[in-house]
Amino acid sequence: MDAVVKAANNKDKDMAAQRPDMDARPTRAQAEDAVRTLLAYIGEDVTREGLIETPQRVIRAYDEFFKGYDEAATDYLGTIFDEVNGYDDIVLLRDIPFYSHCEHHMVPFIGHAHIAYYPKGGVVGLSKLARVIDVYARRLQTQENLSAEIATAIETALQPRGLAVMIEAEHQCMSLRGVQKAGVTTVTTRFTGVFRDNPAEQARFMTLLRR
Numbered sequence: 001m002d003a004v005v006k007a008a009n010n011k012d013k014d015m016a017a018q019r020p021d022m023d024a025r026p027t028r029a030q031a032e033d034a035v036r037t038l039l040a041y042i043g044e045d046v047t048r049e050g051l052i053e054t055p056q057r058v059i060r061a062y063d064e065f066f067k068g069y070d071e072a073a074t075d076y077l078g079t080i081f082d083e084v085n086g087y088d089d090i091v092l093l094r095d096i097p098f099y100s101h102c103e104h105h106m107v108p109f110i111g112h113a114h115i116a117y118y119p120k121g122g123v124v125g126l127s128k129l130a131r132v133i134d135v136y137a138r139r140l141q142t143q144e145n146l147s148a149e150i151a152t153a154i155e156t157a158l159q160p161r162g163l164a165v166m167i168e169a170e171h172q173c174m175s176l177r178g179v180q181k182a183g184v185t186t187v188t189t190r191f192t193g194v195f196r197d198n199p200a201e202q203a204r205f206m207t208l209l210r211r
């Protein structure tokens, strides 16, 4: 398992290497100026009292919304627990809330993720699966890419007999603007191993999601 974790670590480092270098990023002051520009663009008076500290607040909020760029899934998937008395049946986390931001409009999409796997040789801490979701959700995303990245990270670290990832989310770029269709849920799935190969396993996953 060590070799697998190491491979995952290297892969995430490779992905990090493709991202802009921290040194190449604009400074905090430049980012705050960009917010001032947007405020002026929408017709606001950037000097009025209520807005004086808004650029700083917005950048602090961005630090939270997009903190996933400074994290890697392997930060959380490095510890595998082997002592599970041979437990090899399904492990399912249902209704994990998350938010992300769509890469087209930079507005939120909000929903729930469901993750199930059949362990082979070990399990990870339950909270770590939820943390992996946020590593990728706290970046600009499409829902399809988010689903794929979560699945690849867990698959690489755990190499389970099967993995199922389902995401259900409402995209505010569809509900608040543009086509303005509120209440639409987008569902994406990613199945590997027995979940991909055996329709009965997919059916079990779906049944457990419905309780």
Ligand SMILES: Nc1nc2c(ncn2[C@@H]2O[C@H](COP(=O)(O)OP(=O)(O)OP(=O)(O)O)[C@@H](O)[C@H]2O)c(=O)[nH]1
Residues within 6 Å of the ligand: 102, 103, 104, 141, 142, 143, 144, 171, 173, 174, 177, 178, 179
């Ligand atoms: N496949 C996919 N599309 C998304 C996601 N989030 C937003 N979109 C879509 O991205 C598309 C961008 O389309 P464009 O025509 O380039 O942009 P737009 O003019 O703002 O489009 P409208 O939203 O239709 O007004 C829209 O159809 C969005 O609904 C996502 O997670 N996955």
Ligand SMILES: [Zn+2]
Residues within 6 Å of the ligand: 102, 103, 104, 105, 106, 107, 171, 173, 174
């Ligand atoms: Zn969008």
